[in-house]
Amino acid sequence: MGxxxxxxxxxxxxxxxxxxxxxxxxxxxxxxPKLIDHWEARQKWTxxxxxxxxxxxxxxxxxxNGSLSPHPQLQPNYYYLKQKFGSAQVQVADCNERxxxxxxxxxxxxxxxxxxxxxxxxxxRHHYYLKDWHFVQAFPSENMYQVPDIFAxxxxxxxxxxxxxxDYRFAYMGGDKTFTPFHADVYRSYSWSSxxxxxxxxxxxxxxxxxxxxxxxxxMVYDIRHVDPNIFPYxxxxxxxxxxxxxxxxxxxxxxxxxxxxxxxxxxxxxHNWLNACNIEQCYQSMVKDLRDVExxxxxxxxxxxxxxxxxxxxxxxLAHSGWNWKTxxxxxxxxSTRLIADKNMHTQPSLQPLLDWQLEKxxxxxxxxxxxxxxxxxxxxx
Ligand SMILES: O=C(O)CCC(=O)C(=O)O
Ligand SMILES: [Fe+2]
Numbered sequence: 001m002g003x004x005x006x007x008x009x010x011x012x013x014x015x016x017x018x019x020x021x022x023x024x025x026x027x028x029x030x031x032x033p034k035l036i037d038h039w040e041a042r043q044k045w046t047x048x049x050x051x052x053x054x055x056x057x058x059x060x061x062x063x064x065n066g067s068l069s070p071h072p073q074l075q076p077n078y079y080y081l082k083q084k085f086g087s088a089q090v091q092v093a094d095c096n097e098r099x100x101x102x103x104x105x106x107x108x109x110x111x112x113x114x115x116x117x118x119x120x121x122x123x124x125r126h127h128y129y130l131k132d133w134h135f136v137q138a139f140p141s142e143n144m145y146q147v148p149d150i151f152a153x154x155x156x157x158x159x160x161x162x163x164x165x166x167d168y169r170f171a172y173m174g175g176d177k178t179f180t181p182f183h184a185d186v187y188r189s190y191s192w193s194s195x196x197x198x199x200x201x202x203x204x205x206x207x208x209x210x211x212x213x214x215x216x217x218x219x220m221v222y223d224i225r226h227v228d229p230n231i232f233p234y235x236x237x238x239x240x241x242x243x244x245x246x247x248x249x250x251x252x253x254x255x256x257x258x259x260x261x262x263x264x265x266x267x268x269x270x271x272h273n274w275l276n277a278c279n280i281e282q283c284y285q286s287m288v289k290d291l292r293d294v295e296x297x298x299x300x301x302x303x304x305x306x307x308x309x310x311x312x313x314x315x316x317x318x319l320a321h322s323g324w325n326w327k328t329x330x331x332x333x334x335x336x337s338t339r340l341i342a343d344k345n346m347h348t349q350p351s352l353q354p355l356l357d358w359q360l361e362k363x364x365x366x367x368x369x370x371x372x373x374x375x376x377x378x379x380x381x382x383x
Pocket of ligand 2: 184259
């Protein structure tokens, strides 16, 4: 792996340090358990591991340099979780079943999932993975965790919670060997992920190597452990870094870094996607790229449409394909700039965020770019 650039912080870094060295620099970080040890979820959702539940033989994952990967110290408290959240409906991925670029998903009551989870841990058939559970939405009065200060400046959840019922705050729960296939995050946003228990092996790929991940039909690699070099001849050249995230540790995933995640032992994590002034431009660029792809995909219809109809169709497809479009971004920027301008007028500089003028400048830059898109000013935002 060689010169791994991913720093480990036993003591959480200050916001100012994190802003310069990680948010602006767009570099991953691994932060020790002190960041989240006070979370109620850390105490209540876990129990000490016993040798039968996770033995050496079961842990066959070996690091490239030959040393064994770490073992979890804690396991899920299945009984507590079931008692407390059993009746909720959750989305479960079957890690053995590929569904295009993702895994096949089904909806189950949480207590049925916990039964499968516990069974698969015993039977050594570990393939059910509860993903993208909007936990705070499902249980708003449970105060099981708090967003760490260094991740608090979050325009994405601020906007989506204010203007819709939706959010990007998730819980993940799965057994040994469950995994999340190779991907970059929604809108190329940041994510942070805190392990309540279990170990996650992250393989992280710095941005700028996207051409190495595709076959000649533009399909992407699905599982980095099984890549056919005849189909993906360049993938092996891609630079990557491996990080083991142990019980209680937190990973910061920067914008546009592709990654795959493999669980070791029964693993529970809290993951949020987020964006702010530091990565809004990368997120905007990802929308531009997705829009170009959409435009290209219906190129043959363009001649039969008037230009505004074409733009409107592309915006509808963009929303369906990427989960946002010009209108979403425009509203998000308005929502955040209204708050920033109100603070500026009061001559207050809130803590745990960059200088107000710097943030407003970033918003202006994106607005200017958005405004120079063909037909942006004629586009009907009411549609
Ligand atoms: O934990 C996982 O399985 C996936 C997490 C992830 O991809 C993320 O937090 O960005
Ligand atoms: Fe991700």
